[in-house]
Amino acid sequence: MSNPYAIVAITKHGVEAARKLQEKLPGSDLYYMKKFEQGDEGERGIQLFEGSVRLILPDLFQRYTGIIQFISLGAVVRMIAPILQDKKTDPGVVVVDDRAQFAISVLSGHLGGANELTRIVADLLGATPVVTTASDVQKTIPVDLFGRQFGWQIESFERATPVSAAVVNEEPVVIVQESGEENWWSFDKPLPDHFRVVGSADEALELRTEWPWNAALVVTHRLLSTEQELALLANGVLYRPKNIVLGIGCNRGTSLEEIESVITDTLQELNFSPKSVRNIASIDLKKDEQGLLDLCAKYGWGFDTYTPAELNEVPLANPSDTVFKFTGAYGVSEPAARLSSGASEWVLEKRKSGNVTISVAIVPSSPITSQLAGGVATS
Structure with missing residues (x-):
């Protein structure tokens, strides 16, 4: 399938809500159980299946970047657990309850785009979006998505988790920006005080004596010196802007x-x-x-x-x-x-x-x- 999203439903009410969602969500394919067939599936390109939905999920994981399931949260967690691979490759998974009251971001909220997809689905269904990712809730920098809208490439994911923890725990974080787009702060509030932005790696090292930062976000097209790399990336993430x-x-x-x-x-x-x-x-x-x-x-x-x-x-x-x-x-x-x-x-x-x-x-x-x-x- 060339479409990015798969919508899956297994109950009567879920099917009705899923059909409405497919009409409103561009780039979506719909799958539901054959026993709920209504006669227009061929015309609308809807895929029918028999047996457990568990059987088609591995294939959907390979073919789609986002999967929206009108299935209970607990059931979805149990079904997808055996097929999870990596946060960088797993699709975003969103769960919607049987009455379409809530849309819940379940898997790959950032890299897989589930958080954004959750908001889109909730808006289309008139549901309440549920997103629990700390950086989204706090409206702060998502380390694994920083600069993604500009095409920045993360050099390594090795320290992404501890650096993310430093960001959401409001520890001192230095942002070294030697190049790249500077309009990355999109929230309607000033940058929090636990962040400091400097224009060079050397300036970050000097800053540490008066403002001991715990983590670093480094944006540069330049190759770092050994000293800079050891100091900044011991607990830092390096981003390569396309410039x-x-x-x-x-x-x-x-x-x-x-x-x-x-x-x-x-x-x-x-x-x-x-x-x-x-x-x-x-x-x-x-x-x-x-x-x-x-x-x-x-x-x-x-x-x-x-x-x-x-x-x-x-x-x-x-x-x-x-x-x-x-x-x-x-x-x-x-x-x-x-x-x-x-x-x-x-x-x-x-x-x-x-x-x-x-x-x-x-x-x-x-x-x-x-x-x-x-x-x-x-x-």
């Missing part, structure tokens, strides 16, 4: 391996993480360059291209007549990186290696929101 843009120029037919090697060496020299690469950028003559297409497919990167006229709008310190002769643009990698990133300057203006020319720019951070004012330690 590096690579301008690429290359000769026709340049292999994926050669382009990849130049990128790897360049990022290593700049001390940047490849996990923070958002996209590559080039001239539109390269939009079908197989090596670049293969590179983007391998890493899941975007690929922006620009016409020669667009590229020539970017002032260059060293325009190339040779490049202009073959492409109509006085430069490729440098202006493409600037245009795609929106940056006013380059981290690396241009470097040529073999058949590849590379430029690097960083996407500018958005202004920090006013709600943070109460908890910011300015740099």
Whole structure:
């Protein structure tokens, strides 16, 4: 199934409520017992089953990102217990009572999206949402979802649990933000006093002498030094924002391996993480360059291209007549990186290696929101 949600019901009243929910919830498939067949199931794409619902749950767990069950909470807990795998892969599970009075987030509230799905289902049914995740209840930072709306990637889940505990227990937590979107605080209240925001890893280490923090949330595209890593990640979580843009120029037919090697060496020299690469950028003559297409497919990167006229709008310190002769643009990698990133300057203006020319720019951070004012330690 291509739809993300499965709705399951096993009682008469549950089926009626489930049918109404499917009509209102886009991207949902409905399953219920054959004995409640009403004759329009084929037309509506409703799946009927016989026997215990327990038999179809393993398949639903594999095929859907969210499962809404009109079944008693205790029964659901017993049925799903043997098929649970991992919080990073298990679907979100929501339970609705037989009269559709309550929608309860049961499994994978954050990573699986059950908490948000619970609120959606409750709103559609006119039910009361029940969410017990501490960070949701307290309206604080959900460590395992921090920056997810911006595409930030967690480097490691190893310390997510103890760091989450520090957050919800209101222990001192330092937020190190060297890059990435800054408008992540979405609540209509100032950032609580047990958080401090600093602009660099070194500043966080200095802060610890006067404000002993117990945990750290680190947002950076930069590779940490050994000292910084030991201090910040002993009880911290590292997030990689998607803010590096690579301008690429290359000769026709340049292999994926050669382009990849130049990128790897360049990022290593700049001390940047490849996990923070958002996209590559080039001239539109390269939009079908197989090596670049293969590179983007391998890493899941975007690929922006620009016409020669667009590229020539970017002032260059060293325009190339040779490049202009073959492409109509006085430069490729440098202006493409600037245009795609929106940056006013380059981290690396241009470097040529073999058949590849590379430029690097960083996407500018958005202004920090006013709600943070109460908890910011300015740099």
